Amino acid sequence: MTTLQTQNQIHVRNKLKLEALLFDVDGTLADTERDGHRVAFNKAFKELHLDWEWSVSLYGKLLSVTGGKERIRYYLREYHQTFSAPGNLSEFIAAIHARKTEIYTTMLEQGGIPLRPGVRRLLAEARTRGYRLAIATTTTPANVLALLEHALAPGSAAWFEVIAAGDIVPAKKPAPDIYTYALEKLGLAAQQCIAFEDSANGIRSSMDAGLKTIVTVNDYTRHDDFDAAALVLDHLGEPDMPCTVVMGRQFEPRYVDMNVVEKVFHDEF
Ligand code: XBP
Ligand code: MG
16 A cells, blocks of 8 residues: 555545645736737747737637647647648747747746736745645746746745646646646645646646645636536635635635635535
């Protein structure tokens, strides 16, 4: 029997204690897609003399595929069948994507993308109260580090015990692999953790890894299917910026703090 299985049995017997919070990045920590990733993709295309332009609405459709390289490949297959890459397609896509990552991280360095409401406050409270933190995302590791460094706080990557990102697992979300990987690195069972997500692909990934999940929607995801979520909100809220419950029980005051997270975790909501 593995250590995790033994831990699982002990916790099932004893009543589970919430140990760690696992966060998605894009759309959850910050609204990065429309005015961040999308803009960086378009700038990279232009620099490389490609006449591709991803509009706000087209990008919404492309978001059905997670991962930037995978998204470019999907775009070519679905919207640009006549395109013929100079040389090897995978290498060509990787080169475009590398430039896109440089452009995107520069945007973050310039403070271009803030955190979503309540994210900084909840992370700070979770740290103070001794909860462990991790990240499980599809995006490139450099993007996560740049966001944390410039939107959260210098050195804040160290707040997260595990940063599971990008190609570290071959199957990206909606596959559960990135969450399973993060749980393994934490040495915790899913029943000891809670996840924060913003999209249908994200919640399929977290739920299939066995994690109870709180969802904060955004413009691209508000019509996604979140039936499996423990709680769905427009954002985490702040004392002076109440959140709205999209699915789940109303609560007061209307912002998510660790007391709310604990209640959701213990099904007291
Ligand atoms: C979101 C994604 C990513 C980003 C682009 O991931 O699907 O692909 O759109 O990032 P998550 P890259 O919500 O899991 O954070 O270009 O670096 O892949
Ligand atoms: Mg997301």
